[in-house]
Amino acid sequence: xxxxxxxxxxxxxxxxxxxxxxxxxxxxxxxxxxxxxxxxxxxxxxxxxxxxxxxxxxxxxxxxxxxxxxxxxxxxxxxxxxxxxxxxxxxxxxxxxxxxxxxxxxxx
Amino acid sequence: xxxxxxxxxxxxxxxxxxxxxxxxxxxxxxxxxxxxxxxxxxxxxxxxxxxxxxxxxxxxxxxxxxxxxxxxxxxxxxxxxxxxxxxxxxxxxxxxxxxxxxxxxxxxxxxxxxxxxxxx
Numbered sequence: 001x002x003x004x005x006x007x008x009x010x011x012x013x014x015x016x017x018x019x020x021x022x023x024x025x026x027x028x029x030x031x032x033x034x035x036x037x038x039x040x041x042x043x044x045x046x047x048x049x050x051x052x053x054x055x056x057x058x059x060x061x062x063x064x065x066x067x068x069x070x071x072x073x074x075x076x077x078x079x080x081x082x083x084x085x086x087x088x089x090x091x092x093x094x095x096x097x098x099x100x101x102x103x104x105x106x107x108x
Numbered sequence: 109x110x111x112x113x114x115x116x117x118x119x120x121x122x123x124x125x126x127x128x129x130x131x132x133x134x135x136x137x138x139x140x141x142x143x144x145x146x147x148x149x150x151x152x153x154x155x156x157x158x159x160x161x162x163x164x165x166x167x168x169x170x171x172x173x174x175x176x177x178x179x180x181x182x183x184x185x186x187x188x189x190x191x192x193x194x195x196x197x198x199x200x201x202x203x204x205x206x207x208x209x210x211x212x213x214x215x216x217x218x219x220x221x222x223x224x225x226x227x228x
Binding site: 035037043044047050057095098099102 | 151152153154155167169170203208212213214215216217218219220221
């Protein structure tokens with residue numbers, strides 16, 4: 001199975017700053033089938049990005065995804081208070097679908 | 109309102125069983141594949157099982173194969189997960205999730221989860 005490694009584990013930033021989250025796969029992710037989710041405490045995950053770079057419905061354009069092959073990035077250009085959360089990547093190009101361990105974006 | 113609502117979790121002894129349910133509303137349930145994903149509180153996410161739109165195709169993680177059974181009732185807009193021979197390592201929040209597009213197992217709608225605790 002494909003192992004996804006997210007870095008950093010925790011990102012400490014201030015509102016208005018730029019956040020860059022990395023997701024690295026142990027082997028190439030087929031057809032850039034990579035998704036990103038946001039999860040806040042006590043809540044279910046929420047889809048942000050699918051197909052590596054396609055924003056889900058209602059996701060603001062300050063969030064963007066990029067990458068291919070084994071290296072993927074989620075960028076939040078200007079952090080808003082609601083962006084402080086845990087972010088997971090997921091690959092669905094190979095079975096079984098697998099998730100990264102998460103990156104926590106916390107207020108500095 | 110478009111939503112998924114899980115139920116059926118609880119405290120169960122090792123070796124025990126539970127039946128988890130997920131009631132769907134606000135979308136064409138029978139038109140979407142569905143999955144179960146679990147999460148140990150405070151930890152990462154693990155795919156558990158998926159089922160096709162009609163229910164004739166099912167898929168399982170190796171860690172639950174032979175112990176868990178996924179099914180659905182499209183007339184009732186409900187997804188199920190029968191969990192048997194439970195182990196301590198099955199303790200987690202179990203989410204049902206709607207598959208975004210046929211053949212692409214990303215999840216565009218999640219329920220709030222139901223907690224399964226396996227302990228003596």
